[in-house]
Amino acid sequence: MNWLDKLERKFGRYAIPNLTMYLIGGYVIGYMTSLMQPALLSWLTLEPAYILRGQVWRLLSWVLVPPSGSLLTIVIMMLLYYQLGTALERTWGTFRYNVYIFSGILFTVLGAFILAVFFGTDLVGYGVFFSTYYINMSIFLAFAASYPEMELMLYFVLPIKIKWMAYVYVAYILYDLVRGNWMTRTAIVASLLNFILFFLSGRNMRPYTPKEQARKRKFKKQARPHMTYAGGAMHRCAVCGKTELDDPGLEFRFCSKCNGNYEYCQEHLFTHEHVK
Known part of the structure; x- marks a missing residue:
């Protein structure tokens, strides 16, 4: 039994079903906030300096900050990641998917504080580098690693295998790592560390087969x-x-x-x- 199996046996009952829906719900709240009270978003970002001064809500509130883009782009993004995240939860199981998402959030917070230690805990402005953008990308990469041959309709017209899109994303990430500063590099590595650890550990994220999924549902029932x-x-x-x-x-x-x-x-x- 690997470490995920042991954790699931002890804490699996605490897993949050449909976690992707809650993440998207947070985006909706953040987007509405940006429309009605845009200045309030500056109180939600991940800023270690302010957290150390008592604004502890920033440890979690930064996940509410919506990605940049037009309303149409954001809606398409939300629909895509809802489908991908829901499929991953069905494939891995609720607990493993929870661990994957929350570990990405935790690593991002740790990355922000590591930067603060090296560059000074009084410095502000880290929040613009740490967002859920790369965490969302880790969901896409995890789905591509689990279903590399599945096809998506690019722009609702062009069919393309998801593995080729993943290669493009990886190339874009490597480009950002090369041209970015240390803050950008730390944000990327921290946000994607869950993908690196989970998939390098091999069978930890081995998808349940349809037979195993049916057996687990029957047993629970x-x-x-x-x-x-x-x-x-x-x-x-x-x-x-x-x-x-x-x-x-x-x-x-x-x-x-x-x-x-x-x-x-x-x-x-x-x-x-x-x-x-």
Whole structure:
């Protein structure tokens, strides 16, 4: 089991379904703010100097700042990334997709503070370099890595395989890395570090096959009525009654030889008496 499997087993119940929809909803809020109160956007950007002075909301509020462009461009972008993000969530599972997105956000925040350490924590102006642009690009690159042969209709007319578009994006990123200053380079690397780490780790982001997805949906549907325990626990040993709330390190498994949905902790999985 890799580290993502272990994390999903312990914290998977906290994953946020349809995370892409919430991200796009944040863009809508940010875009409406830019139309009605454009000066307010300067209070949302990622500025380590202001965060260290107590404006801690900037740690998250910067994700509300919408990308630049016309209204039509932004709407097309939102529709595209909603489709890509939703497809990735179905392929990877909700928890893994959550980890991918939130790690990109976390790395971006860390990148901003690393720059602040090197160039001075009193310096402001980092916010113009750190945005969700490259995080959105990481979604596109992840989708291209998972479905390289899928075709998209470029400008709704020209069919093109998504892998070729990804190559163009990578070339554009490399160009920005070469010609940009250290702030631009740090923003790019920090925003795309989730893609680099997840896909270099190989099977960590291996897509679930359609058969695996169907099996997971069937299991959740069958197990849901039997996995609603006190305190919100999702697992309980049929022998000792322990749940993951009693010991987060416990592992639970269903027994295939028992007649019914009986779950056991690792201490009793092989020592219990089978229910017939």
